[in-house]
Structures are given as C-alpha cells and as structure tokens.
Amino acid sequence: MPELPEVETIRQGLAEQLAGSRIRAVQLRRRDLRVPVPRGLASAIAGQTVEAVRRRAKYLLFDIGKHTLISHLGMTGSWTFASSKNYVKHDHLSFQLTDGRELVFNDPRRFGLLTLVDRGEEATSPWIRDLGVEPLSPEFTPDALQRLAKGRTVPVKNFLMDQRVVVGIGNIYASEILHRARIRPSRRVGRISLSGWGEIVESTREILRRAIGQGGTTLRNYRAVDGESGRFKNQLMVYDRANLPCFTCSVEISARAIGGRSTYWCKVCQK
DNA sequence: CCGGACGCCTGTCGGC
DNA sequence: TGCCGACAGGCGTCCG
Numbered sequence: 001m002p003e004l005p006e007v008e009t010i011r012q013g014l015a016e017q018l019a020g021s022r023i024r025a026v027q028l029r030r031r032d033l034r035v036p037v038p039r040g041l042a043s044a045i046a047g048q049t050v051e052a053v054r055r056r057a058k059y060l061l062f063d064i065g066k067h068t069l070i071s072h073l074g075m076t077g078s079w080t081f082a083s084s085k086n087y088v089k090h091d092h093l094s095f096q097l098t099d100g101r102e103l104v105f106n107d108p109r110r111f112g113l114l115t116l117v118d119r120g121e122e123a124t125s126p127w128i129r130d131l132g133v134e135p136l137s138p139e140f141t142p143d144a145l146q147r148l149a150k151g152r153t154v155p156v157k158n159f160l161m162d163q164r165v166v167v168g169i170g171n172i173y174a175s176e177i178l179h180r181a182r183i184r185p186s187r188r189v190g191r192i193s194l195s196g197w198g199e200i201v202e203s204t205r206e207i208l209r210r211a212i213g214q215g216g217t218t219l220r221n222y223r224a225v226d227g228e229s230g231r232f233k234n235q236l237m238v239y240d241r242a243n244l245p246c247f248t249c250s251v252e253i254s255a256r257a258i259g260g261r262s263t264y265w266c267k268v269c270q271k
Numbered sequence: 272c273c274g275g276a277c278g279c280c281t282g283t284c285g286g287c
Numbered sequence: 288t289g290c291c292g293a294c295a296g297g298c299g300t301c302c303g
Contacts, residue, residue: 006296075281075295108281111298170296220296221295221296259275260275
C-alpha cells in the first residue's frame, strides 16, 4: 500500500504526536505477521520513551529506549491513534501512552513487519542492509542510475521499483514518474540515455516531493496518523485511469500488467 | 547473475 | 441474494 510519500507522511505525523511520549504498556495481540514478531518486543519497549521516529526507504524506525523498532506497512499496514479503547479487527500491536492516548498498528493482510534492533543499529539488519539510494538525497543521480542499469534488460518500471536500486517507489509512483519523464514503462533500462536518466531523476524528485506535500495518495486503505486521506489522488496523471483521456494529449491511457503489476501510460506522450 | 512467476493473507468489487 | 474469480499501494523465494 504505502510508498515513500505515504510512509513519510505517517513519519511526520508520528514524530509530531509521539516524540517524547512515554509508553506505559504494550499489547501484542498477533505475532504471525510476514515474519514472526519477536517474543520480547513488548517487554523491551514497555516503560520507555519514544525519542525519535525516522524513515529509511518504506521502513519506519522508532527510537525507543535502548532499541529501534523497525516497522514496514506492507500493503495494508497503518499506525493511528485509537479514539476509544475498543480494538477493531487486525489491530496487532498497541502502545498505551502515559498521557492516556493509544497508538495502534493495524494490518489486515499481515504483510507488514515489526521487529527490534539495538538502538541505531538498523543499518546492518537484513531488512535495511541491501537497500538502494534514497531518491530525495544528493546520491540519487543520472550517473548512478545509468551505472546500475548498464547491460540489463529489465523494463524501467521494474527497475524503479527495485528497492536495491532506489527506495520508496512502488506501483503508483512508478507509473506517474515515467509519465512525467515521457518514457514508456516497458523500455529496457540498458538502452536509456543519460539525458533519459536525467528526466527520470527530475521527475522522481518532483512527483515524490509534491506527493509528500499532499499527504500521499489514498486509493482505498491508506490514512495518515490523524486519519486524513492523501490528497495526491487528485493529481494522478495515469494511475488507475485506463481508457480515460490523457490530460496532455487526450489519447486514451493504456494499461497492462508489467512485472505482474498494473501499469498505466500514454502511448503518445511516452516513448 | 538476471528476469520472471509465484506465494503470502484478507477484503472488495464486478459479473453471472 | 450468493458465489467465484480477479485484483489490491509489497516483497521474499524459487526456478530456468
């Protein structure tokens, strides 16, 4: 579900709402997520203070006492403040804060991740270790992409979604980025010119930055910590617009599966 | 090493 | 109304 703009929006909400809060108690209601939640997770963080909430790729990193809690939202994970003490279906973990509020992790499909590492040691964990460059960092450059793409035949859309190359881009933003860059999603990466990579870098930064500014994209489940929907849905140019007119040229938007995922593009605007 | 298919799990939606 | 298949914002594993 959530890509970088959604995870970053959640991070900002958590950082505002949570920094300095003390966790009175932790309830772990289900351990069988994508990988089992460590047995000792609840006792390790109960009674501790949340000092920061950081993000790496699509992972949220909560610095709590001597530990860092690593959380991935998978397709349907969410962190929200519960308005009442009534649990709803798929509430797997909750923090009762000393000020009376309660923060809940809910994930119907259980593709999410909750695990613990020593404070600040996430970079060497198997989840984080092999991740590629942050797209909003100075290391995300046309040269770096061209070097990684050299000799490869993957479609550019799959390449942009490969978290070992560049992190945070998922199925929605991959289509949006390539539309803005005027490049077809099926183009083989080894044959894209340096100026093509330049377009991709610029488009990626622009799309992600604007999407963060709009609080992300809500298609169905996604909600920010405060329950707000992402407003970038109104600015999607191609995603979920099969057979509707391209906003640039009025030709019908094309759609087909690439890499097993729904992909949208304009066959006139994108080459 | 690379690229592509598949499975994980639950909910929803459209067609019949 | 009910059933059934397809599909959903991610990612790890397996196979050729």
